[in-house]
Amino acid sequence: MSFFTTGMSKKTLLSGIQPSGQLHIGNYFGAIKQFIDMQDSHNAIYMIVDYHALNTIQDKKVMSENILNLAIDYLALGLDPKKSIIFKQSDVSEHTELCWIFDTITTMPFLMRAHAYKDAEANNKEISVGKFNYPMLMAADILLYDTDIVPVGQDQRQHVEYSRDTAQKFNNVFKKDVFKLPEPKILDAVAIVPGTDGRKMSKSYGNTIPLFATDEEIEKAVMGIVTDSSGDVPQNVYAIHRLLKSEAELKDLYENSKGKYKVLKEALIIDMKAFVKPLREKREQLAKDIDYVLDILKEGGKRAKIKAEKKMEQVKSAIGVDLY
DSSP, X not given: OOOOOOOTTSEEEXXXXXXXXXXXXXXXXXXXXXXXXXXXTEEEEEEEOHHHHTTTOOOHHHHHHHHHHHHHHHHHHTXXXXXXXXXXGGGOTHHHHHHHHHHTTOOHHHHTTSHHHHHHHHTTOOOOHHHHHHHXXXXXXXXXXXXXXXXXXXXGHHHHHHHHHHHHHHHHHTTSOOOOOOEEEEOGGGGGOBOTTSSBOOGGGTOOOBTTOOHHHHHHHHHTOOOOTTSSSOHHHHHHHHHHSOHHHHHHHHHHTTTOHHHHHHHHHHHHHHHHHHHHHHHHHHTTOHHHHHXXXXXXXXXXXXXXXXXXXXXXHHHTOOOO
């Protein structure tokens, strides 16, 4: 069956998410909502980057479950296989093949400038070759598809810069314009989606509200939001509430409930439940038809592989290994 339609005049947008666990509302409002909104205006390619996830997930059962759950999440949130290619990285072997070719023209000092490597080094953490080398796999992910735009947060801009530098170096070394230079599309909201403790919402901080949470989970998370007793408006509560409703819609509620933190949290709970319920119900329906979800991934992988194979033909021609 065929799920994908395309418009040749549109720019190509590519993004990937690691299957690293349960999505939270920060993932949605910070990035995925924008992905969904951009489907109509771009040729959109969305990857489940399972080979990247191998750096942290080395358990077969966990990996398989996470991949499937992320695919279901994508579809429940509105990624449309008729508008986008949705696939898993491991279905397209050209990603790792191109990564090796990039390795041969990349120096260690270049990779040692990566934020993830420097952070690990500063904290005296042992770092795997895969973690050290991940910018090259990411460059391959992006450059295989003649990507024009990569939506990222400000703190992830370096990922696209590495891809651009690698494309330029390949083109210069082999004296052929094989790769186009992608542009970052900065999603400012990524950096400001707050967690229940006021810091950026992150699984590593334990301050998330699950995106498909049950009513009980929503109540527990919201009532646990840290409040600032020095002001009339609990800023952490308001910042999360502002994701769901406009300032105009919230104005009267917060003016009439100054200092009434419990009332404001209860109002947030009502709105959060209303937001999550249809998403949760759609996800539950999709989870009943796993074959449908797997078919979308398989079809997406086939579509992505056709594009990747064409690009690798150009790469192999440029490096001189296409003898027949």
